[in-house]
Amino acid sequence: MVVTAQELTSIVLPTAFFARPARAVAPELVGCLLVRQQPDGSHLWGVIVETEAYCQSEPACHGHRRRSPSNATLFGKPGHFYVYLTYGVHHCVNVVTDRADWAGGVLLRAAELPGEAERSAAGPGLLARRFGIDRRHDGAPVAAGRGLWLSPRPEALALAAADLVQTERIGISQGRELPWRWYLRRSRSVSRRAPGDPQPSRRPLG
Template sequence: MTIDSTAAPLPRGFFDRPVLDVAPDLLGRTLVRRLPDGEIRLRLTEVEAYAGEVDPGSHAYRGRTERNATMYGPPGHTYVYFTYGMWHCMNLVCGPAGHASGVLLRAGEIISGAELARRRRPKARNDAELARGPARLATALDVDRTMDGTDVCGGRAAADLRVLHGSPVPRAEVSSGPRTGVGGEGAVHPWRFWVTDDPSVSPYRAHQPRRRGKRLDASRPES
């Protein structure tokens, strides 16, 4: 019997590496979300790396808090946060426990279960928009703070969230640049990685200071 290696879950050792190695290597991997009404599969097309307490753009830059505790490990778990009072965003924790690095999942292509994603993203104009942006990705997959700390390396078919091997994207087809919405010293790092010319990738927007009462676009949350 032939074993489909693309359907195998990523092992914990995959995530127990430096964040700048893990982030581009996540492109092309398959994120599986099991829901009461079915299953959604998403091919990751855009991510951003955040390097913990040495990274001014990271939630962990000023140290450990109740909000960011799951960033400190162990690797292979989710860090889900609530931002701007209306959106959730999902990261995958990587590096050794205690290091607080993670990869923000910015965008992906829904490869199965698109009808389920549309129920949660009814305003999407087309399927490429269903998970184009970190908040839209989390909304399409029905991810919120209750999923913070979820182990994505469990491998059980019945698990609520898994990351499978998928088809990793060759580095020649990966672009990189500044992270979306990150200002200050963190703006100089080219730690956003995406599949070149993929239609599901979100548009880049430079950092803009927040203005009280302004409703922000769902593609712009920072990590």
Template sequence: MAKREEWAELATSVLPATFFGRPAEQVAPELVGCWLIRRLQTGEQLRGLIVETEAYAQQEPACHGSRRRSPQNETLFGEPGRFYVYLTYGIHHCVNLVTGCLDEASGVLLRAVQIPDEPARVAAGPGLLARRFGIDRRHDGLPARPDSGLWLAPRLLPPGMDGKLTQTTRVGISQAQELPWRWYLRSSPCVSRRARGDRLVRPGAGL
């Protein structure tokens, strides 16, 4: 098989918009193991293996689209396959992928990625991930495609990596805390800070 450095190179195709036209809780676990790719000004690419995600849907109160449709959350109601980016705590940006159908608010929060040859913690959390990839509100509403400079590639795990998923309740929310809509790669050292302490729902399901 390929050498370590070549694994990121192998993730060369693009996840199509149709991939996202399904319920968020179905898309979220499938996004684990996929790659987040950013084209840099130099023409180089920054790639991160998605190791942790969460699903949000209009019918549950933790979702930004559960209340009123507004300029702030408009993207969440729009076409699936676009990025929904918002500012939280006045400091950090969070990156989501819009899922489901048009006029229905749902999405998947990217909580952590693992970047080959970089320290484990540089993107181990939603805010850290956005900072490392240089993503902010200007990216809100952009389609996840190469011409946006930001897109996703299909699942491709490094050789030898344990692909088992752990399913838990979501992190940092005050409502709908019992919903088991968070997934992460059990073997990754790059999951977010609050990974521990959340109610474990289903350890080690196959990927």
């Protein structure tokens, strides 16, 4: 898939995009680009191919019970990264959604990096590791000037409703019945496919 320099650097998803419920933002983030500016000025980027939505009203959300120093970012203004450490080992990258003082966010579960091994970022921990994202990025705005941002779906990746699979969330013990996970059907970089959905053949995303 060919992505222009302008698509990577000039167009960043605005705060208004994230100022909506997580379950509305999550499917629209599939196909968008996660971009990291490298120290040498080059850009590491990948197509987001899997997301999950979380909301304060349901038990799997970190902010369901109370606000704390560790989850304070999730209660902040939309359009910021919320990064936490799970099992003391893996970082997970989320984007805060909805509104201030209400915990809502979208977990970036997997990305596909053109030209790399297809499963190099197939899971939240692998995604964070490949992009070098850790707790230092917690609370950072989704803005190009900060070195880490999200760009809209490129023109080369036009998606139809049939391209997205909506299914239950995974890796949690509560709230699994909510169908708040979405992934790109044609991607082989999804962390786990829904039952009965076969692995697609190898082909470029665009």
